[in-house]
Amino acid sequence: MTVGREEHLWIPESDLDGMSVDTLAVRAGQVRTGQLEHSDAIFPTSSFVYGSAAQAAARFGGEEPGNIYSRFTNPTVQGFEARIAAMEGGEKAVATASGMAAILSTCMALLQSGDHVICSRGVFGTTNVLFQKYMARFGVETTFVSLTDADGWEAAVRPETRMLFIETPSNPLCEIADMDALSALARVNDALFVVDNCFCTPVLQRPLEQGADLVIHSATKYLDGQGRCVGGVVVGPARYLDEIYGFLRSAGPTMSPFNAWVFQKGLETLPIRMRAHCNNALELANWLESQPSVEKVFYAGLESHPQHQLAKKQQDGFGGIVSFLVKGGREEAWRFIDATRMISITANLGDVKTTITHPATTTHGRLSPEDKDKAGITENLIRLSVGIEAIDDLKTDLTRGFQALKD
Numbered sequence: 129m130t131v132g133r134e135e136h137l138w139i140p141e142s143d144l145d146g147m148s149v150d151t152l153a154v155r156a157g158q159v160r161t162g163q164l165e166h167s168d169a170i171f172p173t174s175s176f177v178y179g180s181a182a183q184a185a186a187r188f189g190g191e192e193p194g195n196i197y198s199r200f201t202n203p204t205v206q207g208f209e210a211r212i213a214a215m216e217g218g219e220k221a222v223a224t225a226s227g228m229a230a231i232l233s234t235c236m237a238l239l240q241s242g243d244h245v246i247c248s249r250g251v252f253g254t255t256n257v258l259f260q261k262y263m264a265r266f267g268v269e270t271t272f273v274s275l276t277d278a279d280g281w282e283a284a285v286r287p288e289t290r291m292l293f294i295e296t297p298s299n300p301l302c303e304i305a306d307m308d309a310l311s312a313l314a315r316v317n318d319a320l321f322v323v324d325n326c327f328c329t330p331v332l333q334r335p336l337e338q339g340a341d342l343v344i345h346s347a348t349k350y351l352d353g354q355g356r357c358v359g360g361v362v363v364g365p366a367r368y369l370d371e372i373y374g375f376l377r378s379a380g381p382t383m384s385p386f387n388a389w390v391f392q393k394g395l396e397t398l399p400i401r402m403r404a405h406c407n408n409a410l411e412l413a414n415w416l417e418s419q420p421s422v423e424k425v426f427y428a429g430l431e432s433h434p435q436h437q438l439a440k441k442q443q444d445g446f447g448g449i450v451s452f453l454v455k456g457g458r459e460e461a462w463r464f465i466d467a468t469r470m471i472s473i474t475a476n477l478g479d480v481k482t483t484i485t486h487p488a489t490t491t492h493g494r495l496s497p498e499d500k501d502k503a504g505i506t507e508n509l510i511r512l513s514v515g516i517e518a519i520d521d522l523k524t525d526l527t528r529g530f531q532a533l534k535d
């Protein structure tokens with residue numbers, strides 16, 4: 129008897145063992161229905177039906193596996209989770225309603241009152257607010273340390289430290305953390321090492337292979353890549369992910385099936401998009417460095433970047449975020465931004481469309497002046513999320529900004 133491809137409607141995960149992230153992005157996590165659709169199916173349903181009352185009872189009682197209700201599990205969401213877990217090299221993933229919901233759910237599931245967190249100073253502004261304002265209300269105290277200050281991390285450890293949380297590269301100054309050193313510090317202190325991998329994505333960096341316990345994403349950014357949906361995901365071993373899933377099931381910040389479908393399709397083009405973002409960003413960073421109105425450029429792909437060698441060691445590319453200081457202050461930064469015509473003035477990043485942001489008054493606007501100061505968020509700082517448009521057209525649009533500074 130011939131065993132044909134029709135024997136299975138899906139590609140068993142084992143058939144993809146050892147395949148590259150480019151292949152996993154396209155193939156992992158698809159479960160075909162009896163219709164044998166080629167693209168991933170979407171299941172926009174809030175609940176699932178049973179053949180009998182006894183089967184319903186068995187599902188609810190956990191004696192029979194299967195879907196119950198989309199706050200718990202949904203096949204489209206599971207497809208996205210399986211694909212990103214395969215790409216990050218993690219055992220499991222849990223998708224959430226936003227990137228912030230991913231961070232919150234991780235904290236709620238794995239921390240308790242009395243615990244202490246060390247967080248890098250240069251994180252996304254809302255992450256800072258979540259730890260500083262909200263987690264503190266529930267008895268979880270956070271110390272903020274510069275991402276690159278190795279001694280500062282060691283000095284901040286207390287007996288009750290349970291989590292080290294970082295973004296690398298950081299938002300928006302593109303500082304790079306030494307993940308080997310921080311994971312070793314977490315291990316000896318019995319703390320979790322959590323990495324927000326939003327800027328690199330698994331195409332450029334896989335923190336679980338470099339000692340992280342958990343990886344977090346705002347799927348809103350590169351995983352979607354076209355600015356359509358808000359979502360998040362946590363990836364890591366089942367022993368932590370089962371706890372996070374338990375929190376989500378009870379508290380409810382789950383991902384919708386429609387968003388999961390968009391993200392699943394977004395992942396298919398992530399590897400080629402990331403390479404295009406990296407190429408454009410490196411070229412723009414070099415070009416910006418040569419502009420007389422630019423005081424400084426922050427991009428780990430530049431040899432002038434203090435952690436250039438570390439970024440080369442840890443990453444397979446330098447990413448699409450380039451930040452720079454214009455000479456002057458807020459007025460000059462705003463004048464520059466307002467003079468561009470094509471590039472979108474918006475706070476989102478990771479889109480195929482290039483975006484331009486003034487962090488001090490938008491993404492990091494809720495930080496106190498002292499915290500902004502410590503995080504290096506100055507009034508003359510501009511962040512570009514470099515898209516995949518033709519490089520010469522991006523330079524043309526940015527030249528309008530430089531022209532406005534001369535006028």
Ligand SMILES: Cc1ncc(COP(=O)(O)O)c(C=O)c1O
Nearest residue numbers: 226227228252299326346348359
């Ligand atoms: C690095 C990073 N992490 C987390 C988040 C939060 O994600 P979301 O907006 O999907 O909640 C953002 C949002 O900009 C971000 O840039």
